[in-house]
Every structure is written in structure tokens, then in C-alpha cells.
Amino acid sequence: MCNACGFPTRPGHWTDAGADNTGDRLRLQLRRAQILNKLLSGYGFNARTPGHGPGFALSSFSGRTTLVPDLEALWEESARQLGHPIDPLDPRFTSSAPSAQ
């Protein structure tokens, strides 16, 4: 809550919802980086939490590292470097059969 206006602080990126205490937030951040790398590794990228705040450090195979504030910015930056967006429906991710749900 903001002391000046009495309204909740600006909502973060929508993906930050679902964790309302520090422990959950930290867990979410670390787990997210793990999942991210599953998506990114095939494209020569690597993401890690920068350690000092929200967002991610996105490194490409060339060693270039960019700090991005949220996931949306991360997809934007990787698409800019690749020339096309990373698509979770790419055949490399959908070729295995789904496990029974």
C-alpha cells in the first residue's frame, strides 16, 4: 500500500501474482528461472535472476547479457535477437506424447 495515495502499489507483471510472502516470491523467482532455461536453452539463451531485485538477466551464447524487468520484456528481447519469437508450440516442445491427465 502506498502511503501517499492509499492505493496498492503498482501491480507487478501478472506472472508475479500467486506469491504473497517473501518465501513464496523467492521460490517463484528461482523456479521460474529453471523453467525459463528449459525453453531458452535450445535457442542458445540462458536466464538467471539478477539477485538484487525483480527481473532476469538474459545471456545469449555470444556472452551478451541484457537485464530485463519482466517476462514480457524477456520474450521481446530474445525475439529481437533471434529474429522470431520463441514459440512454446514449436514441434521440439510438442513432439512427445502427453502423459495421462
Add this chain to the structure above:
Amino acid sequence: MTAQPVDSRLRLTILGGYLGSGKTTWLRHQLFDGAFGNAHILVNEAAETPVDDTLLASRAASLTTLAGGCACCTGKNDLITALRTLCDQRSRQTATERGSNQVILETSGLADPAAILDAIRNDGVLVHHVRIAEIVVLVDALNAADQLHSEYLSRAQVESADRMVLTKVDAVPDATLAAVIATLKQLNPSAPIEAAVKGQPFSIPELPSAEPYDLPSIAAGEAPIMPTKIDIGDDIDWATFSVWLSALLYARGDDLVRVKGVFATPAGPLLLQAVRKSVQPPELLPPGATGRKNQIVFIGRGYEGDDLRRSLDYFSRS
């Protein structure tokens, strides 16, 4: 979990629908019946000379007219300014002076509600003062077939609706009405459909079964829209799902017309709603508020429903 603070945000209802679909008539009756309480009305007209405001003024507690440009494109700044003024006024009032926190935006017939949603979400002030309550889209039963056949905008409006109201239903034969309803259900399977005649609620009669219209693709290579329901297993946590969905929306946002559902997170059940690339800030529901947890509906085109499942499954395997 700490107690939820009182939500004092403005609740904005967006009223959309193609030109001449009866938005003003319907809204007048709703106001007369007291459906929206003492809501503040924002009327947007694409034309420079407004007409609708005179029709509504007698019924509305307070009204702002936004003339000279559609609020989703050229008149976007006017809309943002008007909403900011409303927020500013409210913040200067004491709790007792404050009227209703309901705001209704009657869009011009040329507006895409999803674009308005986006504009509000991207505004630094409005994003935490305004909450979108509902997108109601009116569909003119008499002209729907023509409009849906030829106008991309008309389809975009239907696709973004939370609730659809069919108007002028008394002017069409049952067979046409049945076909229009079948088409709307195909375009937007998750939104309930109501009917109205001259603004008054009308119960839809027993209709013959009908096939939806075979709508031609307007944009090049546009496939028909289809719903996919995904049950989220216990092995998929919010981190996995949110990373996956954010990538999916970035890559396929224009094809994913709507994503809707409830996801269980450590903080509680989250109500998730997205219209194309724009995701509304997920809302935390009180525990036990909904029976349908962990079920997300994707409505879109250009992909196989099973591919969504396979892809999500791939990322949930650690």
C-alpha cells in the same frame, strides 16, 4: 494470509458492439431499471457531434462525453484523461461523499474493447485505480450475419466479450436467430448470451437447431476459432504455467483470442483472464469461491489443442 484491503478501485464496465447494435437503447433501460446503480457514464462517439449523451443524460447520475474519435485509437488519450479525472475527483472526496464506484463506458461502434483494455493496463495511473468489471458486447441479430461475414471488427468485438446481448431479436425469424446464436457460440464459447428487444430483456424462445454460419476468413489464412480446455495437473505449478503462458501469449497472442480460468497458487486461487496479448492483473479469489480450480480455457486459432497439452506437459516434467 493477511486480510484483503477494501477494494476502492473503480469498476469499469465496457459496453461494446457494432455501429447501430443498440448500445444506447440498452444502456438507457439498464439505467432505468437501476442495474448499474448510480454509475458514472462515459459515452464515446466516433463522430464529432455527439447524440447519445442527450439520450442518456436524463437517466445517468453523471455523464462525460468523449466525442471526436474512437476511444480505442484516435480518442484514446481523451478516454485516459477522462478516467484519470474521475480518479482524481474521487481521491478528493471523503468516503461518504463518494458515489458509486461503478463506471460504464459506452464505446463507439468502431471500438475494439480489447484495445481499450490494453490502453488502461498500460497507463501508469489507471492500472491501479481501475478494475475492469465486465465487457458486455451487443450484437444486432438483424445484421449480425452480414457484419460477421465482412467486418473483422465485428468479430473482434464478439471475441472479446464476457457477456453478449443479442438485440432486435423480435425482428428476425427463429431460424436466423438460431444460426446467429450458433455462430456467436462458435466465436466465443465462454460468454453467456442474453437477448433484448428495444432495450428490455427478452427470453430466447425454443429454437430449431442450426448450423453456425460458415464465416469466410477475413485476414489471410485465418483458421476458425476453437476452444481448448486444459485441466492442470498437480505437477504443474504457477511458476511453470506462468512462464509457459507468457511465452505463448508473446508468440501466439494474436491467435489466442481469450484465455480464462482459475489457477491454484500458494497464495490462493487466482482468476486469470487474457484478451489477446493483454493479461488482466490476476485476481485472488477467496478460498472455496469456485469449484472449478485448475482448469484453463484457451480460445483461439492456428494451433492444435493437443499441442497446448503436449507443450505444457513437456515443461512440467522436471
